[in-house]
Amino acid sequence: DSGVTQTPKHLITATGQRVTLRCSPRSGDLSVYWYQQSLDQGLQFLIQYYNGEERAKGNILERFSAQQFPDLHSELNLSSLELGDSALYFCASSPPGTGNEKLFFGSGTQLSVL
Amino acid sequence: AQSVAQPEDQVNVAEGNPLTVKCTYSVSGNPYLFWYVQYPNRGLQFLLKYITGDNLVKGSYGFEAEFNKSQTSFHLKKPSALVSDSALYFCAVRDMDSSYKLIFGSGTRLLVRP
Numbered sequence: 001d002s003g004v005t006q007t008p009k010h011l012i013t014a015t016g017q018r019v020t021l022r023c024s025p026r027s028g029d030l031s032v033y034w035y036q037q038s039l040d041q042g043l044q045f046l047i048q049y050y051n052g053e054e055r056a057k058g059n060i061l062e063r064f065s066a067q068q069f070p071d072l073h074s075e076l077n078l079s080s081l082e083l084g085d086s087a088l089y090f091c092a093s094s095p096p097g098t099g100n101e102k103l104f105f106g107s108g109t110q111l112s113v114l
Numbered sequence: 115a116q117s118v119a120q121p122e123d124q125v126n127v128a129e130g131n132p133l134t135v136k137c138t139y140s141v142s143g144n145p146y147l148f149w150y151v152q153y154p155n156r157g158l159q160f161l162l163k164y165i166t167g168d169n170l171v172k173g174s175y176g177f178e179a180e181f182n183k184s185q186t187s188f189h190l191k192k193p194s195a196l197v198s199d200s201a202l203y204f205c206a207v208r209d210m211d212s213s214y215k216l217i218f219g220s221g222t223r224l225l226v227r228p
Contacts, residue, residue: 002157033215043204043218056215090157100208100216101146101165105157
């Protein structure tokens with residue numbers, strides 16, 4: 001168990017809908033990273049937060065947004081969902097002062113858009 | 115732009131034999147390189163990293179990786195494979211333009227047969 005908790009594990013929804021994925025980092029970790037894993041795109045970095053502030057942005061669509069709350073949990077919001085958004089979404093955290101040299105990943109949320 | 119390539123989609127090896135999972139990188143400057151493993155229905159787990167120093171890096175579960183600057187490679191190795199090593203292996207490099215994100219390769223599936 002990595003200590004990173006993601007909910008829900010599975011999510012099935014329809015095109016055009018909006019969903020929220022939740023991540024709780026390991027105790028003491030201030031950074032949260034979101035990744036998308038799909039068969040055609042592989043593992044893609046979406047966005048990173050550090051102690052509530054956005055630190056880096058990757059290949060995140062404008063329909064997607066994220067935030068990190070004062071208790072350090074993070075949420076990834078996906079709206080106007082399309083079939084191609086179906087993927088495994090991972091959250092990861094890293095200990096303070098280590099940058100991203102060692103990431104601890106959650107088990108992911110499997111999103112299926114029908 | 116930084117990138118890593120994993121030229122093999124799958125590697126098959128018999129239990130007890132040595133294994134190698136290949137990775138080549140392309141970066142400007144000195145690379146920060148990583149290997150992660152993903153077991154079925156699980157998030158990625160950190161195996162090892164190369165930042166600087168010895169070209170042979172030892173990691174978790176008996177794995178090691180050899181950094182070769184002239185060949186721009188960072189191959190993952192293990193002297194004696196176990197059936198339980200069967201998993202998906204990802205090579206990654208730190209994005210030197212944005213040190214907060216890791217760029218992952220496409221992954222190599224390792225299958226160790228009894």
